[in-house]
Amino acid sequence: MTSYLKLDHIDKTYSRGGTTTNVLKDVTLEIHKGEYVSIIGHSGCGKSTLLNIVAGLTDATSGGVLLEDREVNSPGPDRAVVFQNHSLLPWLTVYDNVRLAVDKVFSGTRTRAQRHDWTLHNLELVQMAHAKDKRPGEVSGGMKQRVGIARALSMEPKVLLLDEPFGALDALTRAHLQDSVMQIHATLGNTILMITHDVDEAVLLSDRIVMMTNGPSARIGEVLDVHLARPRKRLDLVTNATYLKAREAVLKFLHERHRFVEAA
């Protein structure tokens, strides 16, 4: 496997007034095509900043992001983002929210009818076709996030970026959405980079877990390979030795070696 997405020596420094804060220090990571990589760390460790840099929404101070060996430094549909708070446009229906993305990305290459079918297909993928004419305000939080995922998938991104996509959801809804994402990943083979602070979520979904040290000057502390066969079943894993070991490793990293220091 060759490197598909490469984060190359990324540094990020914010300066405000006379003080400069180093958020990220020398973050280097290579992600292969079809791989599911999670970035986990305590809040404030700069993991969202890192995702924004990959998305192109924030500029790195030094270093860069390479996608298929080409540098990317501005946002684009090849790196679609599923935002933590869904970020659907409330004045558009569920269908129109996805259609906006489809029209923008495929306006030159597909006919109207094809774009319509593609929009519906993506809504079906996340099981939201039944609510296509509703507005985001009329559906539940989990449904909104499903539409957010459909919108991102509809752009046929090279890399799907998930920014704590299930953080704002209750535990049951979160589990359902995690299952959905696993099935989509299994079927479409997307390359996914996910930010999370949930250890179980990271172990369940990922091929590799990237553990960040605490900021300031956060860097990659450890990378853990999760050698679990797919498809993974939530219930089977509860007693799976590999799963428990991976879980323990992440927990130890987060709570023994890199305890969250409130004062930092």
Add this chain to the structure above:
Amino acid sequence: MTTPALKLTGRDAPPRAGGAATATVVAMPSPKRKPAADRILPVLSSIAANVLPPLIVLTVLVGLWQILCSSPTSPLPSPTAILDSSWELIVDPFYDRGGLDKGLFWHILASVQRVAVGYSLAVVVGVALGTLIGQSTWAMRGLDPLFQVLRTVPPLAWLPLSLAAFRDGQPAAIFVIFITAIWPIIINTAVGIRNIPQDYRNVAAVLRLNPIEFFVKIMVPAAAPYIFTGLRIGIGLSWLAIIAAEMLIGGVGIGFFIWDAWNSSLIGDIIVALIYVGIVGFVLDRIIAGLGAIVTRGTAAA
């Protein structure tokens, strides 16, 4: 296109037809249609509840007016005296005897036309300037102090300057409407643009919307509730200013009609005209509010 369809299971999924759950069908007795009186009565009572209170208040007030102004020495005419003196004006708003001797409809129409032109210009320029100072910090710093001072200038204070510049009553009045209506539109639009959540900007960035698409698809709908607040204040101010401006510039128009009636001591005509002015102002406000409700539906339910 190439991706196979998936069937996922999720809590948010719709229940599949023909699922495992079984239910017995219980025949319900078909509901009998209620007698007509039972269905009409609630409608009538709800109409009565809404219409009766204003009707009663209006009757009491007009009665009070009648009592207070019925003495022969009263400076203002009573309602019956107005009916008597201004009967032609009330029953036929469409007469036209040439010159300024026209029915109220024609005067109102002339005023509304001036407002329409001045206000439309104010909407276009106001939304554009508001967007500019909402988007650009530099433009805001440069223009905001100027706007804050200019917006406190009373509408009529612009009229002499406007007359001097345009050398004609018609464009001068339109300019006064424009300059009166534009400030609330600029300021509210700017606030609306400034309050667009970063999330929407991120979505636009990921989709690579160009500036025009961003303006049409994100900015206008996101700022619409604010913009329409400005538009409603603007139309109200326009209507306030047109009456005063027309009193000074003359010609056909409800403002000059009132001034003319005063000069001819036709107090009854003035009162009839005031009622028209109030109703038209109310209708203008409702039109903009209705447009706003249509355009911003969904936005409020974010």
